[in-house]
Amino acid sequence: MATTALSMSFLVGGCGGGTDAYCEDLRSAEDQFAAFDSEQPSADEIEEAISTFRDLGEQAPDEVSGDWDVFLGAFDDLESALEDAGIGFGDLADIQAGELPEGLDEQALQDLGTEIESLGGDEIEQASDAIEEHASSECDVDLSGS
Template structure:
């Protein structure tokens, strides 16, 4: 037996043991971690989004960010899209000093400047855009197919 073959036979089990130890110590399977996080947040997310409209989305932003941090590579970009557009809406509302609940029939409350109203409207348009809807659909599909968890955004 050549020395290269002997080295391979000795090194392979060590690498396998190291990989197993790392998967355990380094946080395990990313998909499992994501699915666990998703299931842990499922009821809270359902309750928060049940508030409806932009207020529910904004209230869910911390949950979205946590799920984005745990998201596997194949849907991380979709979670980033969701957290970005909802975060931008939250920032626009905060900068104007109003909440989503302050709007009646899409009209801003008194004291909101035209520039602030435009920023808010642009951010709301991004939230309801086709790209955001597609990201939401992909995230929900991933939850069903991979995590076997119902998620409604």
């Protein structure tokens, strides 16, 4: 389940019209994105990357600000689902290994699975692709992982 959530393309980017600081922050965060996109990022890596995504989303130029809103909305929804289930990012690896945290609400776990599956939806993928393309064309930053 955690792999599904974390395997979605966490691609970010974009720098246009005088937003050099945004481009520089993207460039500085490339290694962090690569670590986050690994098969099993730690809870700390996940939380740090999401914090970075939020910071970049706040700086995003108009061309990609709507895409950032969609992209970050997925993380908001995921964090809400985790909270509803009474768990945090640190519990996801245990759940994936079949170890359920004590007192975990089964319905909340099912809801969490549904929320994680939605992270790979078309709207989020399109937003991620637009952010990645903008990063490449405007900031000369390749966050595609290739």
